[in-house]
Amino acid sequence: MKKNLLIATLLGFLSAALHAEPVKMIFDTDMGNDIDDAMALVMIHNLAKRGAVDLLAVTSTKDHPLSAAYIDALNTYYGFPDIPIGVVRNGATPEEGRYNGFATKTDDEGNLLYPHDLKSGDDAPEAVALLRQTLAAQPDHSVMLVQVGFFTNYSRLLDSGPDEHSDLDGKALIEAKVKELVIMAGAFQTIRYGTQHLEYNVVKDIPSAQKLAKDWPTRVVWSGFEIGIHSTYPWKSMVEDYNYIENHLLKDSYLAYVPSKPHDRPTWDLSCVIYAIYPDRDYFYLSPPGAVTVNDEGRTDFKPAKEGGKDVYLIMSNDQAARLQEAYVQLCTQPPAPAR
Numbered sequence: 001m002k003k004n005l006l007i008a009t010l011l012g013f014l015s016a017a018l019h020a021e022p023v024k025m026i027f028d029t030d031m032g033n034d035i036d037d038a039m040a041l042v043m044i045h046n047l048a049k050r051g052a053v054d055l056l057a058v059t060s061t062k063d064h065p066l067s068a069a070y071i072d073a074l075n076t077y078y079g080f081p082d083i084p085i086g087v088v089r090n091g092a093t094p095e096e097g098r099y100n101g102f103a104t105k106t107d108d109e110g111n112l113l114y115p116h117d118l119k120s121g122d123d124a125p126e127a128v129a130l131l132r133q134t135l136a137a138q139p140d141h142s143v144m145l146v147q148v149g150f151f152t153n154y155s156r157l158l159d160s161g162p163d164e165h166s167d168l169d170g171k172a173l174i175e176a177k178v179k180e181l182v183i184m185a186g187a188f189q190t191i192r193y194g195t196q197h198l199e200y201n202v203v204k205d206i207p208s209a210q211k212l213a214k215d216w217p218t219r220v221v222w223s224g225f226e227i228g229i230h231s232t233y234p235w236k237s238m239v240e241d242y243n244y245i246e247n248h249l250l251k252d253s254y255l256a257y258v259p260s261k262p263h264d265r266p267t268w269d270l271s272c273v274i275y276a277i278y279p280d281r282d283y284f285y286l287s288p289p290g291a292v293t294v295n296d297e298g299r300t301d302f303k304p305a306k307e308g309g310k311d312v313y314l315i316m317s318n319d320q321a322a323r324l325q326e327a328y329v330q331l332c333t334q335p336p337a338p339a340r
């Protein structure tokens, strides 16, 4: 009897050790500027349903009111209608994105085609306040931050002062609560024979990128432009795999964003989601540690450092790219609602 009890206890410990806690995540996006932001958020939701990730909040660095409304529509579509959403004020790219309008699209009877309750970013809290509130409520060193848009929100978080949620200033709060920051930005290998690639997420807000690269207090994992152009999403999957429902928000958005001739489109932001949730599954290699700097034109430079450093960047082989593409397809195509 005693022996059985011992075995049961040991099995209990073992199963607890094998059952990983969900990754606590905040997703910072420029939702609307490219379609991979939407695909990345869909992957997070589908992984959240199986307990791999707990999405604490979503913040947008795209300063159009329908960016946040679209995020809420997508969250709601995938069964997460109440995830807090914060928005940048006086941020970059104030124009409406090509697929943000699905947030307001109605059916023949005038009802929202993709129902949700946040109708405008104007009704959402400012991003830094929400980030501070969210981080302050979490255990120390527990939150994975993912940034797949501009550096505006996290750079302003660094600059923030104590408030009603925490006595710590921004940098101290990040140091206390954040586990790691995973970023899609920059370029760390030659791009189309050039070594001067000025990456979009950096150039839209260079001062914020410079500040974050210089002052961020935790490890930063950079997914450079070169990763995204080598991890494409198959066009065939987009037109064939989402037809299990008449109006599919992700497929509708994708086709609105990519009206040009069919092609397997690069996807940048998805890499950060996979790395943040499955850092030890060999989807990528990591560079040696070092330091990333951002120059005044927006070029990112990485210098390895013998004594270590807070920055590393992702490296991907052809075999890893193939594995990644299959993971993207299976995670994006999972139906929004559980099968009945």
Ligand SMILES: [Ca+2]
Residues within 6 Å of the ligand: 072, 076, 081, 082, 083, 116, 117, 118
């Ligand atoms: Ca909502």
Ligand SMILES: [Ca+2]
Residues within 6 Å of the ligand: 029, 030, 031, 033, 034, 036, 037, 148, 149, 269
């Ligand atoms: Ca993006």
